[in-house]
Amino acid sequence: MQKRALGRSGISIAPLVLGGNVFGFTADEPTSFAILDAFMDEGFSCIDTADSYSAWVPGHTGGESETMIGRWLKARGRRDEVVIATKVAMWATRPGLSAANIKAAVEDSLKRLQTDYIDVYQSHRDDNTVPQEETARAYGDLVAEGKVRAIGASNFDADRLTSARTVAADLGLPRYETLQPLYNLFDREGFEAELAGACRDQEIAVIPYYGLASGFLTGKYRSEADFGKSVRGRGMGKYLNDRGLKILAALDEVAAGLGATDAQVALAWLMTKITAPIASATSVEQLKDIAGAARLSLSSEAVAKLDAASA
Ligand SMILES: NC(=O)c1ccc[n+]([C@@H]2O[C@H](COP(=O)([O-])OP(=O)(O)OC[C@H]3O[C@@H](n4cnc5c(N)ncnc54)[C@H](OP(=O)(O)O)[C@@H]3O)[C@@H](O)[C@H]2O)c1
Structure with a gap:
């Protein structure tokens, strides 16, 4: 599988990132371990999580996903084969991008992940109450200390992404090498309008979330009667x-022509547009399905059909 560069970080990954928000949420520990094993066995390496996952689950406080990944890393001992991407700023316990918060949050994440470095440490969302210079210096310290290899941004707008780059360049500090926006066949405008161009110009890798629109683009929700198929069905309205x-009809048509599934085509479409989509799975069967996206080659006609149906 051809690897793709995460900006200018020197880190390269196969073009699918495993979403970690399901670990401890819709996947228990044995299932999470099996999914992680299968993901690695399929030739992938990059796992996305956040300190805040999965604080939205009743009885959870946050930190559950990192803790699960940490236990798996300890059990398997394959740390150097894995690219861990985690995030700071959105957890009520450790909010924002102040230097003090970033420095406290990274120590907690390292403990939960049972590792001494994070490959890609991401600002989960922008924080305009903190000068970008303060945030850049904090990340610069973490990189200099070897606790973080590269930094990334999530949910930033193009102006703030660009100003963060200018601040980092002026100070000679690490810049954001990745952007994690919302982007999939259904949700296109927010990324395509300005961010796509900014990332192309600045050589920032794009690893968007909700690659499957939380499951909608697998084609399993065709009517309201299907919403009960997962707790995620609640958000399908x-x-x-x-x-x-219309998007599902185009996915069905392209998938049938290739002997593929809708989920594979939806992710393969993203792979033609950006560096590597993030998607999660709640079973090994789902993982094997989405892994197939990286082996799929979409013709320009197929891409055009999907572009038009989702325009
Ligand atoms: N930066 C941010 O602000 C942000 C926000 C959200 C998410 N994220 C990241 O993006 C990742 C992905 O998001 P997500 O998991 O919410 O959405 P997603 O990847 O769009 O949807 C994945 C869900 O679809 C279902 N699914 C996957 N493969 C399937 C298959 N082959 N057949 C049928 N159903 C299948 C599974 O849920 P069920 O089995 O429950 O149906 C799975 O959990 C997260 O884990 C997280 O790392 C980041």
Whole structure:
């Protein structure tokens, strides 16, 4: 599998990132371990998580996903084969991008992950209450100390991404090498309008989240009666409309022509646009399905059909 560069960080990954928000949420520990093993066995390496996952689950406080990944890393001893991407700023316990918060949060994440370095440490969202210079200096310290290899941003707008780059360049500090925006066949505008160009110009890798629109783009939700298929079904109302059904029809057609699944085609479409989509799985069967996206080659006609259906 051809690897793709994470900006200018020197880190390269196969073009699918495993979403970690399911670990301890919709996947228990044995299932999470099996999914992680299968992901590595399929030739992938990059796992995305955040300190805050999965604080939204009743009875959870946050930190559960990192803790699960840490136990798996300890059990398997394959740390140097794995690219860990985690995040700071969105957890109520450790909010924002102040230097003090970043420095405290990274120590907690390292403990939970049972490792002494994070490959890609991401700002989970922007924080305009803190000068970008303060944040850049804090990340610079972590990189200099070897606790972090590269930094990334998530949910930033193009102006702030660009100003962060200018600040880092002026100070001779590490810049954001990755951007993690919302982007999939259904949700296109937010990324394509300005961020896509900014990332191209600045050679920033793009690793978008909700690659499968939380499961909608697998084609398993075709009517409201399907919403009970997962706890994630509760959020499907926003996709199940004329445009959503048109996208599914195009996915069905392209998938049938390739002997593939809708999920594989939806992720393969993203792979033609950006560095590596993030998607999660709640079973090994789902993981094997989405892994197939990286072996799929979409013709320019297929991409055009999907572009048009989702325009
Ligand atoms: N930066 C941010 O602000 C942000 C925000 C959200 C997410 N993220 C990241 O992005 C990752 C992915 O997001 P996500 O998991 O919410 O959404 P997603 O990847 O769009 O959807 C994945 C879900 O779809 C279902 N699925 C996957 N493969 C399937 C298959 N082959 N057949 C049928 N169903 C399948 C599974 O859920 P069920 O089995 O439950 O149906 C799975 O958990 C997260 O884990 C997280 O790392 C980041």
